[in-house]
Amino acid sequence: MCNERDVGREQVEQFVREISLISGLSHPRIVEFIGACWTILAELSTVTELMERGDLRDRRGYCLSWESHKADIALHIAEALTYLHGLTPTVIHRDLKAKNVMLNADMEAKLSDFGIARERSAYDGSEHMTVGIGTSFWIAPEVLLGHDYDERADIYSFGVVLSEIDTDDYPYWNAQHPPQGKAQENEILRLVARDTKRPAFSDDCPPAILELAARCLRTDPEERPSAFEIVLYLQQLAQDRHSSASFSSMVRAETAFSGINTSAPAVTAPADTIVNLRSAVQTIQKTQETASSLATVAHAPGKRF
The missing domain is CATH 1.10.510.10 (Transferase(Phosphotransferase) domain 1)
Structure with missing residues (x-):
């Protein structure tokens, strides 16, 4: 009985830690957390999106x-x-x-x-x-x-x-x-x-x-x-x-x-x-910055292209 209670306590502690973490996460590439449920300690569950x-x-x-x-x-x-x-x-x-x-x-x-x-x-x-x-x-x-x-x-x-x-x-x-x-x-x-x-x-x-x-x-x-x-x-x-x-x-x-x-x-x-x-990243970022600058100029008053 003691061993079972010890295991149950460890499960609860880990479960609570996970709930604490995932309940604060929100992103389209993270499985959405909906809630948690349990009947007894051995049946702890999280409810997530399908x-x-x-x-x-x-x-x-x-x-x-x-x-x-x-x-x-x-x-x-x-x-x-x-x-x-x-x-x-x-x-x-x-x-x-x-x-x-x-x-x-x-x-x-x-x-x-x-x-x-x-x-x-x-x-x-x-x-x-x-x-x-x-x-x-x-x-x-x-x-x-x-x-x-x-x-x-x-x-x-x-x-x-x-x-x-x-x-x-x-x-x-x-x-x-x-x-x-x-x-x-x-x-x-x-x-x-x-x-x-x-x-x-x-x-x-x-x-x-x-x-x-x-x-x-x-x-x-x-x-x-x-x-x-x-x-x-x-x-x-x-x-x-x-x-x-x-x-x-x-x-x-x-x-x-x-x-x-x-x-x-x-x-x-x-x-x-x-x-x-890293070079690839820098190239992409420079391209994006250039495109953004051109867009700004194109919409500036008095400018024609």
Whole structure:
């Protein structure tokens, strides 16, 4: 009885923490919180909006492609992270994976499951998390090594999710590589922490997506793009996709990606083969500023074009 009460108390405390967090979140890419209910402690539940297509892992049997929905889903996830990471204090999801991405009837993706999400400390700017929190194959190297981390740990997890979206399978352990026990799992995590192993991508994954994934999966958090930069990058890809006959064959003109072996678990590509996302962001921002300036001049009194 005591053990059951202890477990119930822990569940209640975690439940209340999650309710406290998600009740304050409001964004089109976050599953909407409606309320909470319970009859007994063992049956605590949250009530959220209906997501008809289920989670990204099962997708209710729908077959997706990069030409149709996959790129949009990746963008939606990045938009959710941009919102969370832009809050004050910053919210770190800490358990980003396909299973925690929900799809509605229109195949729009929304982020869910904030059970272990945390607000980043306002005074030290970092967190410390044990490997037991989160799902191990999605955890960033700095977390595996027991180092302090910030929202860029979510960006690494996003890179792993890109491999899930691409392959329609789990990272590392999947149809080609069945689970082989805790010892093998620990060995995989050791290689990930040492920067000698990364999740695999399919042979037909668009090169531009491979570029993005490689940047997100960098061992050094400083070298990963921000969620906002990812959004701008994927928005640009969407524009390119609409003007291209084949998204799967599209390569960014200014870069060539050759560092990831798409037929086997891959090592992060060398720096000179990775797209410079910050340069891309600056270019987009300058273009937007120029367009805004021209619009202002065009509407100024006495001006004719």
